[in-house]
Amino acid sequence: MSPEEKLDPIPDSFILQPPVFHPVLPYVTTIFGGLHAGKMVMLQGVVPLKAHSPHVICNTLHAGCWQAEVRWPHLALRRGASFLILFLFENEEVKVSVNGKHFLHYHYRLPLSRVDTLGIFGDVLVKAVGFLNINPFVEGSKEYPVGHPFLLTSRRLELPCSRGLPRGLWPGQVIIVRGLVLQEPRDFTLSLRDEAARTHVTLRASFADRSLAWISPWGRKTLIAAPFLFYPQRFFEVLLLCQDGGLKLALNGQGLGATSLGQQNLEQLRELRISGSVQLYCVHC
Template sequence: MGPTSLVDFILQPPVFHPVLPYMTTIFGGLTHGKMVLMQGMVFVEAERFQVDFQCGCSLMPRSDIAIHFNPRFRSRPHIICNTLQNGHWLEETKFPQLPLRRGEAFQLLFLFGQEEVQPFDASRTEYPVAHPMQLNSSKLAVPYSHPLPHGLAARDTITVRALVCPEPEGFTLSLREDPSHILLRLSTCFRSRALVWSSYPDEAAGHSGKVTTYFPFHPQRFFELLLVCAEGSFKLALNGIPLGQYDVPWLAWDLVTELRIEGDITLYSVLS
């Protein structure tokens, strides 16, 4: 099922070095499939810390807390999870295994399902660990070129995480056979509010199409774009929302040797 409104595309920008205690609004609420990534360092002398996903920010009366995640580092380290409802804590759940360590960096990923939430730490292997994003990295300056010396193949993926500039005109992602020959290009134009893909099987012909009737990009809004290679086609997803499959039977993925990104965005990570 495709997206039903613009709110389905909302992905909040990363917050770097927040001052604790830290509170922020989650745009669109915690819907099924949403993820929250947290990276930090546990103090050497830490006794505990907590992450609360709550319904508002009222102090009197206190807002309900849907999920209270509370690692404790005393003589027997453990994790407490609970829910606060109408000012009263419900029956807590205790997890005796605490993978977090005093004085060590950590990465936590909260995945929200229909009726449950699953926290994952960086040491777990059954769930793919999100890669850290970089702030103001000279290696990710735009225009950006990412070499693909071995080409691409079916099932290969490219993930781009970026922040749209305050007054954007547009940006493009292009897959190239060489610097002068573009094989596939995704173009975003803020003036016409269009996201369009174009492919060029040869110098004399080209094919293009609109990706979605929505225009899901906004100034100063963070996004994650996923491109999946398939046999004779490619698939797109934006902020975890599938945008569909697009046929390009003339495109030979093994000829792609370069990913180039240009335009009015700030890159945080490019994975392939």
């Protein structure tokens, strides 16, 4: 069997394309795998000081003709101000939030599966375009997703990267780590520590044997049975959900099981530490 045949299969729904930083407008790109329910597109940017008054028009081009447009006035964007726009694609409609607040929803007039291209035009400065998946552990709930912006050239994201957890972990808390795997990676680890810097649990991706595992404080390895989704020059999103005395894991929007720690241990954790062969774009906890 050749090395290529030994590689894990990569379902389309697992693939997240790398973000785009400071694109030159007009900008057009293919959306890897197309759009599907649960996918999100995030835009970060700045409104130029000389921009025209903002308003929003939604419409659909079908058979070469534009259909009846829908307008939304009073877009809460100011000249010279930063913005974060999040598009959440659901089964029947797309929801759009602006700076963390719901702004509109627009029902599809064509099958979502036919959409595979993103175009950005006009008088705006775009800093980042991200292609993400919704938190799989809240699917079907009324919770509206929050966009956590990419931090560019931030010293707080240099590795090893540490984030304090002043209150420990509690049920419902979500940790999100997004980044890009380097060209010649060796490993990638997320560790949770207490006040005495004792590590209670580690999530480790090993590129040598292409394994993903939980590592206990005593070095015991529990392999996670899932396709290995960390690849050189590929974007990744790790999500940890604290629930019922343990941690649920999702990678690129796909739930991959959980590990048990006990509620008391979760409350004692005070630090998230990240290291390895990656470049970080976002750490939220």
